[in-house]
């Protein structure tokens with residue numbers, strides 16, 4: 001791929017996200033997006049930053065024009081488009097709820113990243129069969145019996161060893177968000193009298209609540225904000241997760 005067709009630099013401060021919502025950058029510019037302590041794994045080809053979906057041009061080139069092998073994994077075009085939809089979902093939430101504020105997004109990613117990633121991963125649809133997911137979960141829980149969503153905060157690149165369609169963290173997050181979505185809608189309805197009927201609309205409404213509390217000085221996770229405002233006992237949603245997880249392992253839930 002010729003460097004001329006790359007956008008550079010990837011973003012400038014003060015630039016409105018809508019001016020260039022997607023950027024393809026040179027490998028060198030891609031690397032410069034990350035600090036040495038937060039460098040992406042070699043198979044990561046895109047991310048969402050400051051209201052933009054940013055691609056490493058080498059990744060785009062390999063997947064769309066080459067043999068699809070990048071960073072030790074094979075990516076097909078269908079995977080590429082699903083990932084694009086995943087990233088657009090992040091971008092939509094990041095801009096519509098957080099106004100593109102990296103400070104707020106980083107804060108909530110640090111304590112609630114599974115909610116972000118689960119929702120983004122649900123937008124293109126679950127990628128793994130339930131039996132594959134169950135097998136993956138069984139293996140992981142065998143090694144980490146206390147595994148839960150609380151292990152899925154911060155950067156997923158640190159907890160996963162492969163792209164979203166192949167690993168546990170994204171698939172666990174997506175299925176858990178799907179499990180909690182209707183509960184969250186009902187809690188929102190009970191708390192406010194407003195029923196949002198859009199897919200995962202209740203969850204997005206709770207993000208607005210968590211954001212408003214953050215802006216009011218409250219520093220808490222997404223789940224803590226929900227449980228406080230909805231006046232449910234602390235740990236209620238985590239106990240629902242534990243039950244769901246054991247139902248998945250027993251083969252009675254997805």
Ligand SMILES: [Zn+2]
Pocket residue numbers: 086090116117120
């Ligand atoms: Zn993501």
